[in-house]
Amino acid sequence: MKIGLLGLGTVGSGVYEIINHQKGHYFATSKEEAIITKVMVRDINKIRNINIPDKLLVTNFEEIVNDDEIQVVICVMGGIELEYSCMIQAMNNGKHVITANKAVVSEYMDILYKTAKQNNVSFLYEASVGGGIPIITSLIQTLRINQIDEIKGILNGTTNFILSKMTDEGWNFADTLKKAQDMGFAEADPTADIDGSDVSRKLSILSSMAFGSHIKDENIYKRGIKEISEADIDMFNDLGYVLKYLAHSKLEGNKYYATVEPVLLTNKNIMSNVNEEFNIVSLNGNIIGELQFYGKGAGKNATANAVVGDLLYIINNDFKKQEITLEQQLENGGNIAFEGKYYLRVDTNDHDQFTKVIDLVDEFSKKKKITFNSSKIYVLTEEIKANIFNKLVDKINAIGVNSFYARIYS
């Protein structure tokens, strides 16, 4: 079986090594030999850390998607429109497509599935969510018997690394981000990680599959982690809470609810112990109950393993059928299905602002604990719905103060 590889970055190199260098020990037990015969790169003269014959490299994707001998196209490039177009053309030319590109899958999932079905080819994307965690496969298998009504997960290695280090080492946000970049755990431009769009794309993919309707990431509420201060982390340590960046979606009737936010977990919660670049995903099925899946959410080998796993499904002729349908008509219910106690920190040493904040908190929360020092107000509330609490925070921010808040999960 001949394979075309689009992209030779970190994941692409890992895929090339497992397949062409037979780095995976048990790979040879599959019945058909697989070989990458062409690799598309942007710059053919770039110095690479990988042993690959020059003659395999091409710069035009059409040399791959129009190659009659290639049966499988693996797309591990990071953009959107070109990558989408490559996948569609490859499928229309009768080729199976495997990708690690979450942006394309989350944006064009419905059309990609339709195109795969029309051409009777496979469209597989295990590596797009959770790195090496076999979450896509497990979700499809769970859906064969169960309705899934809830998904929770820590889905971004960069932000989890940052939050772990802020918690364990007492570093501030900016320094931790800098160190994460130096260590290769964060991109030079970490915007997509830190503002939540990386996570919301992953939640979009999982929720769409689980709930049977294409839920794009623009329909997911998201809030970043930049406002977290060392004072917050100190307070969480005192209270026995751990801050995590959580993706969470629910299905109730014909409404879905999806959010990406920093939240507080009690230290009895399994997810509170998921640290550094590791990810975790929880699914709730109506027959099987809760399942959780933990593993490396990023990294060359773990992610390449997921891509090659997809290839082995194709070689072994498993999962040829597209079992996922996206035909449910669902409504976006916003975030009103999320409810919990809240932590709120507001910075002010102005008497007027202080009074206004306390009055607003009084208006929204009847039973709360307030503590303050010279420049900060800390509030712990009773259970409040997310949409109500967000209104409180909007009003507080309109006063012109800095604040941070998080819902508490037991």
Added chain:
Amino acid sequence: MKIGLLGLGTVGSGVYEIINHQKGHYFATSKEEAIITKVMVRDINKIRNINIPDKLLVTNFEEIVNDDEIQVVICVMGGIELEYSCMIQAMNNGKHVITANKAVVSEYMDILYKTAKQNNVSFLYEASVGGGIPIITSLIQTLRINQIDEIKGILNGTTNFILSKMTDEGWNFADTLKKAQDMGFAEADPTADIDGSDVSRKLSILSSMAFGSHIKDENIYKRGIKEISEADIDMFNDLGYVLKYLAHSKLEGNKYYATVEPVLLTNKNIMSNVNEEFNIVSLNGNIIGELQFYGKGAGKNATANAVVGDLLYIINNDFKKQEITLEQQLENGGNIAFEGKYYLRVDTNDHDQFTKVIDLVDEFSKKKKITFNSSKIYVLTEEIKANIFNKLVDKINAIGVNSFYARIYS
């Protein structure tokens, strides 16, 4: 597709409901309709909590394994020799076999695989380990690319329920076991759970598959949980440790090491938060790194879900090939690959015994902390190999004192 069901206990009833009552919502999306046409029970007149036509019930397994119309035999009875013989006969008659019976799989895995291969049928047993956790499927998928060199897991719901309640509620072992029995979490005869043989059979199955050699449960070191006292639990709470009943195996070169023991986990360990009837399994792959899988380790619906999941593989024609081979020649290395700090408690208020215990501890551990009260000695050691520490405990027990000990995992 016609199915014969051997056994109509808790799991059998769950399987019957999912298949014949179509309890699983998405079940109908499979291409071929499945129906259970015969059910073997021991007593046809028993009053049952399940809506099933009398005409389906038979008392002789041969009516099922010799029925030409039946293509799949599901064995969810709990014995060994009869069940093994049913499975072999069913396969020799060209039928696929699915089972939840860990005792048969762990004892006869090699012959069952060979018989399945000879007859070109499937032999699937997802429900035999970890209840609803898709660990067998995930392990097979991981092995396609990875060598797995380590397995850890909490694999028994009864003992995990007992340890969780002892820790959280301060109950003693006997009372907790009684409550677990009253609540249906423990069998009337809980011996197999408490002495470790239930766990060692599950570890036998996972280790055999992962390491490629039939490792029977009689080759696994095991130690039960009966000796744990409230004094131990108090001490663990003070030290920040959580006691769990851990299955652990490793492969190093051509030697395997496998043990089932109560161990202490720091509260930073994900497994320390796995409570009550939940199970967790950790696999370490050379490419993918560590993966963990969490879910309900027991219970009607979760376990029945796993059985029906296997049926769907057969219906969908996935995993038809037997990918697992058991042809590695491996040696049992005992427990010398396990090493860690140790906790030891010895009961004595006899001066002579006290002196002998302290002398023995001195002989085996150079750097330790010893505390004692009127009737108990508590020791925390430096890192010691398991085989060495076991020798110390043997010598201490020879003095005629009660003791309990556990290795500490960070």
